[in-house]
Amino acid sequence: MTNDNGEIVIDPVAMNIVNRVAPGSFQSGTYRSAGGLLVEGKIEGDVEVTGGPLVLMPEGEITGSIRVDGEAYLFGTIGALSEQELSNVEIAGVVYLAETLQAKANITCGTFVNYHGARIYGHIWSSPPRES
Amino acid sequence: MNHSITRLVVGEPIQVRLGRRVTQTHAGPSAAGSLHWCKGGWVPSSGAPLSSAAPAAHVQRPRAGAGAPPDAASSASVVPLADADSPAQEPAARKVVSAARLRPAKSRPGRRIGWALAGLAAVMVGAGLAVVWTGGDLEVPWSVSATSAPLPAPVPKPLPIAPAPAPDDGGAVRVVSAPYTPDAEAPSPAASGTAPIPSPAPAAAEQAVVRQDPLAPVVAPAAPVASAASAPSARLPAPPPVSVHAHATPAKPKDAPQAAQVRPAVILDEATPAVGPVARPASLVASSAKAAPSSTKVEAPVATRPPVTRGSGLVAITPDGKSAVFTNPKTRLPVQYKVGEQLPGGDSIRAIDFKEGKVVTSTKEYSLD
Numbered sequence: 001m002t003n004d005n006g007e008i009v010i011d012p013v014a015m016n017i018v019n020r021v022a023p024g025s026f027q028s029g030t031y032r033s034a035g036g037l038l039v040e041g042k043i044e045g046d047v048e049v050t051g052g053p054l055v056l057m058p059e060g061e062i063t064g065s066i067r068v069d070g071e072a073y074l075f076g077t078i079g080a081l082s083e084q085e086l087s088n089v090e091i092a093g094v095v096y097l098a099e100t101l102q103a104k105a106n107i108t109c110g111t112f113v114n115y116h117g118a119r120i121y122g123h124i125w126s127s128p129p130r131e132s
Numbered sequence: 133m134n135h136s137i138t139r140l141v142v143g144e145p146i147q148v149r150l151g152r153r154v155t156q157t158h159a160g161p162s163a164a165g166s167l168h169w170c171k172g173g174w175v176p177s178s179g180a181p182l183s184s185a186a187p188a189a190h191v192q193r194p195r196a197g198a199g200a201p202p203d204a205a206s207s208a209s210v211v212p213l214a215d216a217d218s219p220a221q222e223p224a225a226r227k228v229v230s231a232a233r234l235r236p237a238k239s240r241p242g243r244r245i246g247w248a249l250a251g252l253a254a255v256m257v258g259a260g261l262a263v264v265w266t267g268g269d270l271e272v273p274w275s276v277s278a279t280s281a282p283l284p285a286p287v288p289k290p291l292p293i294a295p296a297p298a299p300d301d302g303g304a305v306r307v308v309s310a311p312y313t314p315d316a317e318a319p320s321p322a323a324s325g326t327a328p329i330p331s332p333a334p335a336a337a338e339q340a341v342v343r344q345d346p347l348a349p350v351v352a353p354a355a356p357v358a359s360a361a362s363a364p365s366a367r368l369p370a371p372p373p374v375s376v377h378a379h380a381t382p383a384k385p386k387d388a389p390q391a392a393q394v395r396p397a398v399i400l401d402e403a404t405p406a407v408g409p410v411a412r413p414a415s416l417v418a419s420s421a422k423a424a425p426s427s428t429k430v431e432a433p434v435a436t437r438p439p440v441t442r443g444s445g446l447v448a449i450t451p452d453g454k455s456a457v458f459t460n461p462k463t464r465l466p467v468q469y470k471v472g473e474q475l476p477g478g479d480s481i482r483a484i485d486f487k488e489g490k491v492v493t494s495t496k497e498y499s500l501d
Binding site: 002005006007008009010011012013014017018019020038057058073075096098099100113114115116117118 | 134135137138139141142143145146147148149150151152153154
């Protein structure tokens with residue numbers, strides 16, 4: 001998916017991204033996506049993604065808890081729940097922390113791949129995937 | 133159908149830049165399969181061993197000047213790194229790390245040999261320079277000899293130290309500022325303590341010593357004279373009767389008659405009869421030879437030639453040179469005088485020179501106005 005220049009091609013069909021929050025769209029409350037989710041708008045509330053990756057585009061913004069059973073490509077902004085409480089991000093697979101990411105959240109993931117420039121205010125826990 | 137819907141809802145593939153990945157170039161000694169230094173030897177880390185066939189082959193203590201163990205050098209150590217693209221699903225990729233990077237810097241034999249050769253060359257160059265500087269003279273204390281033979285102990289040379297003048301000696305050179313007294317009044321050598329003129333042999337020896345050792349302190353010219361004077365063989369019964377003032381200035385012509393009346397002329401550096409048979413140093417002889425003509429030139433005219441005053445009033449001289457015409461200062465009239473006659477001033481004419489136009493009287497010399 002990624003090449004030597006640090007770029008990735010987001011192919012919705014190949015990655016099974018079936019849902020999209022278009023730019024300028026606003027979602028408040030819990031959002032459950034059966035399949036991959038591409039966020040270019042703004043979501044305030046919990047987000048649950050199953051059956052596909054979460055792609056937070058650079059212009060997308062999520063404020064709330066995030067749960068993904070697959071991979072996550074984070075380019076956008078993850079806001080804190082309040083000034084004293086960070087958001088919680090749980091990624092079962094690999095999370096890619098791109099250079100444009102700005103997150104105020106505690107991240108729990110199977111594996112994370114960090115890129116220079118990513119701004120993360122919070123803890124990162126990485127745990128190997130559970131073997132069934 | 134679903135693909136079409138997805139294309140319509142989500143859109144076409146998008147290429148997004150992730151950035152420059154944060155990676156580690158070396159996993160460190162604790163990585164599985166790598167080597168680390170422990171208890172004087174390279175041992176595999178706690179992870180998977182490099183080779184199960186010969187695990188103890190890597191546990192070798194490297195000798196001094198030797199590189200890494202042959203097995204480690206020949207077989208590349210393998211450090212597993214997680215693959216970025218598929219860290220979880222795909223097996224971990226393996227990055228080959230050159231075994232040369234694990235070699236300690238001290239164990240490179242080529243560098244040691246180079247340093248050894250450089251040191252040897254520096255020593256040889258230094259020895260050569262020392263020999264060149266000393267000109268092969270190994271007696272110089274600070275010279276460095278290339279040979280292993282010990283240097284002979286430096287023989288202390290007696291320095292030519294001028295002995296202190298004896299209290300009765302009065303110094304080797306006397307400078308007399310008092311007026312000259314005749315020989316009859318000159319004190320005897322025993323009484324006056326005038327140093328006798330030294331013989332040339334000790335002085336020559338002293339000069340030879342000084343020339344042999346250029347580092348010896350420079351001795352004043354009076355020192356050899358004093359040392360020679362202290363030698364008993366150089367003592368003479370007759371004292372030098374004349375004291376020499378080296379910087380005597382020639383007498384002025386006007387003061388010459390008075391000086392001639394007061395005291396006789398002094399000839400500088402003139403050999404006295406008492407000193408005659410004794411050979412004098414070459415330097416003194418040369419100096420006296422140089423000084424003698426000048427003194428005679430100066431003193432001779434002073435003693436014989438009286439001061440000449442020029443008079444005025446000579447008007448004409450006859451061609452035969454027998455008479456001259458002078459102006460009488462009282463009458464202002466010309467008067468003719470002959471040789472032997474007395475002029476109005478009181479002096480008598482002694483000679484008349486027509487060619488030079490001069491008339492010499494007893495006290496004055498007249499020339500044509």
